[in-house]
Structures are given as structure tokens and as C-alpha cells.
Amino acid sequence: MGEPQAANEQAANEDAPFDLEPVVASLRAVRDAWRGEQDRHAEFGALGFPSRHAVSRIIDVLAAALFPLRLGPPDLAVENEDAFVRASLQSALPLLAAQVRMELHYSRPERGSPAIERAVTAIADELARRLPEIRRLLDTDLEAAYDGDPAARSVDEVLLCYPCVTAVIHHRIAHELYVLGAPLVARIIAEIAHSRTGIDIHPGARIGESFFIDHGTGVVIGQTAIIGDRVRIYQAVTLGARSFSTDEQGRLIKDEPRHPIIEDDVTIYAGATVLGRITIGKGSVIGGNVWLTRSVPPGSRVRQTQPSISIEAADPFD
Numbered sequence: 001m002g003e004p005q006a007a008n009e010q011a012a013n014e015d016a017p018f019d020l021e022p023v024v025a026s027l028r029a030v031r032d033a034w035r036g037e038q039d040r041h042a043e044f045g046a047l048g049f050p051s052r053h054a055v056s057r058i059i060d061v062l063a064a065a066l067f068p069l070r071l072g073p074p075d076l077a078v079e080n081e082d083a084f085v086r087a088s089l090q091s092a093l094p095l096l097a098a099q100v101r102m103e104l105h106y107s108r109p110e111r112g113s114p115a116i117e118r119a120v121t122a123i124a125d126e127l128a129r130r131l132p133e134i135r136r137l138l139d140t141d142l143e144a145a146y147d148g149d150p151a152a153r154s155v156d157e158v159l160l161c162y163p164c165v166t167a168v169i170h171h172r173i174a175h176e177l178y179v180l181g182a183p184l185v186a187r188i189i190a191e192i193a194h195s196r197t198g199i200d201i202h203p204g205a206r207i208g209e210s211f212f213i214d215h216g217t218g219v220v221i222g223q224t225a226i227i228g229d230r231v232r233i234y235q236a237v238t239l240g241a242r243s244f245s246t247d248e249q250g251r252l253i254k255d256e257p258r259h260p261i262i263e264d265d266v267t268i269y270a271g272a273t274v275l276g277r278i279t280i281g282k283g284s285v286i287g288g289n290v291w292l293t294r295s296v297p298p299g300s301r302v303r304q305t306q307p308s309i310s311i312e313a314a315d316p317f318d
Contacts, residue, residue: 049106050099055188058099061092063169066135070159089128096185097124100177103184123180127173134172137209141168144210148232163197164213170196174203204255205239207231208264215270222259228282231262234270242276242293263298 064072065088068081076084101120108116145158145165152158159165170193178186186203194200198217201207205221208229213219218236221227225239233239241258260274263282271289274280281298290304 048102050102050185050188052188052192054095055099055185056192058092058096059170059173059189059192061088062096062131062173065089065092066131066138066169067159070156089131093124093128096127097121099185100124100182103182107184119181123177123182126180127176130176134176137172138165138169140209141165141211144212144230144232145214148212149214162216163199164216167193167197167199167201167213167216168207168211169193171201171203171205171207175205175207178203205259224255224257224277225259226261228262228264228266230265231267233268234272234288236271237268238273238275240273240275 060071065085068076068084068088069078072084072088097120100123101116104116104119142155142158142165145162146152146155149158152162170189174186174189174193177183177189183203190201190203199213199219201219201221202223202225204223205225205227207221207227208231210230211227212232213234214232215235219233220238220240222240227239239260239262244258245253245256247253257277259277261277261279262268262274263280263284265283266280266286267284268274268280268286269288269290272286272292273290274286274292276293278293278295280286280292281296281300283298284296284300284302286292287301287303290302292302296302
């Protein structure tokens with residue numbers, strides 16, 4: 001099978017009627033022009049650039065270290081669980097440090113300095129120290145999904161089958177890297193989760209414990225969103241920005257708080273869009289397909305009506 005395939009490829013290369021050298025040269029010229037405009041010629045050194053493929057493998061190993069008997073190898077037993085976790089972390093953390101090192105060399109002016117090596121070590125070490133708390137938070141998320149979905153028959157089913165759990169595992173790790181100073185690697189992790197689950201959570205979003213996304217497809221949670229404890233949202237919910245501030249040159253101002261604050265015990269039903277730096281008060285229920293751009297007090301019930309929405313007192317949502 002290998003020899004015929006190689007022969008076919010060689011014949012295709014020999015017979016190809018394409019004159020590619022001008023195309024290759026033109027692409028190089030466009031790249032060089034863009035890099036010159038962005039002043040990025042110096043960014044491409046021997047260290048390279050963080051790899052989505054490498055980060056994907058790292059996050060899978062870290063997830064297995066967090067849940068070894070469910071996400072680890074099939075032959076793993078309780079008696080060798082610690083050995084597997086130790087080996088997984090010994091494998092994943094240096095690989096993660098290498099990706100962080102690439103990011104810091106890419107993003108910092110003091111490329112190659114000892115300060116970068118100290119920062120790389122500190123980020124990897126601190127992430128390792130936070131893994132037990134990440135696991136504790138994920139346990140609350142699993143319990144919330146199991147308790148909140150009558151179709152769930154066990155916590156193990158939730159862990160193995162629910163896309164929201166995959167997304168939240170990625171987010172809990174990505175968020176820590178984001179706040180520790182590796183936002184690019186964190187964003188890569190978030191986009192891996194997005195491609196795997198259809199759930200888009202920016203790693204900057206702050207999410208409390210017992211978080212449950214039911215079904216999940218099409219959910220978007222923006223960078224500066226703050227979500228309290230025991231919050232449940234459904235598919236196609238957006239926690240987004242309403243507008244974007246610009247500077248004197250008309251460029252977007254980065255990292256400005258612009259996404260909603262969702263307080264504890266809030267439920268947001270499918271298709272709702274909540275925009276801007278508004279607050280959804282504790283215990284509120286936001287109905288399906290609502291478009292909401294103003295704050296609501298604790299205990300609110302927000303429903304879609306024609307032609308507008310209504311906000312009612314804290315009666316049971318039906």
C-alpha cells in the first residue's frame with residue numbers, strides 16, 4: 001500500500017501543471033509586509049509559537065490526572081491511581097511550561113531573560129498547586145449537573161457524556177492559567193473546548209461553584225462575565241457585551257468590564273441574550289429567548305412578551 005501511494009504522489013508532483021514558485025514568493029512577500037507593519041519580525045525565534053495540537057494533548061492529560069479512574073486508561077485501578085496521577089503530572093507540566101515559555105517569549109519585550117524562566121516556573125508550579133481546588137470545584141459542577149437533570153442516571157454518566165462538563169473542565173484550568181499570566185495558552189484551551197462542545201467560554205470569565213450548562217450548544221460567555229454559585233443556564237444563552245469603548249484613535253479598549261454579572265442561584269433559559277455590564281440579581285429566572293440589557297433585582301422573573309419583556313415579582317416560574 002505504501003509503495004503505490006508514494007509512486008502516485010511522485011507522479012502527481014511530476015505531472016502537476018502548476019507554476020508554484022511565484023505563488024510561494026508572493027505569499028512570502030505578503031507575510032513579510034504584514035510582519036513589518038505589525039513590527040513582529042523579532043517574534044519568530046527558535047522557541048516557536050504555542051501549539052494548539054500540543055495544548056490539546058496537555059489538557060487531556062491534566063483532565064485524566066483530575067479524574068484518573070474515569071478519564072484515565074481503562075486498566076487503571078485504585079491501588080495505582082496515585083502513581084498514574086504523579087506520572088501524568090510529571091509528563092504534562094513540563095510540556096505545559098514549554099508552551100507558556102513560547103507565549104512569554106512571544107509577548108514580552110525582555111525575550112530570553114531569566115525573568116521569563118522564573119515566570120514560566122512560577123506559572124506551572126502554581127497551576128499544579130491549584131489542581132486540588134480545581135477538582136473540588138469540578139465535583140460541585142458534576143453534582144449540579146446530576147441534580148439538575150432528571151435524565152442523568154449517575155455522576156459518572158455526567159462526567160463521561162455531558163459536553164458542559166468537558167467545557168467546564170477546560171475552563172477551570174484555562175481560567176487559572178489566564179489569571180496566572182498565560183492568557184494565550186488559556187485562550188487556546190478555551191477554543192479547544194469550543195470546537196469539542198460548541199460551548200464558548202472565554203478564560204477570563206469568573207465562574208462560581210456548582211455551575212451547570214444544560215445541553216450547552218451555542219452558549220457564549222464573555223471575557224469579563226462574573227457568574228456566582230449554583231447558576232444554571234441552557235443552550236444558546238449569550239452573556240455578551242452590548243457596546244465597546246474606543247480610545248482617541250478609534251481602537252477598542254481592551255479588558256474593560258462589559259459583560260453581565262450573574263448572582264447566585266440564577267437560572268437562564270434557552271436562547272436568552274443578556275448584554276452589557278448589568279447585574280442579574282440573586283435567585284432570578286430569565287425566560288427563554290429574552291433579550292435583556294438592563295439590571296434586574298434579586299428574585300426577578302423575566303419573561304418574553306409581545307412586544308416587550310416583563311419583569312415580575314418572585315413567583316414560581318412556570
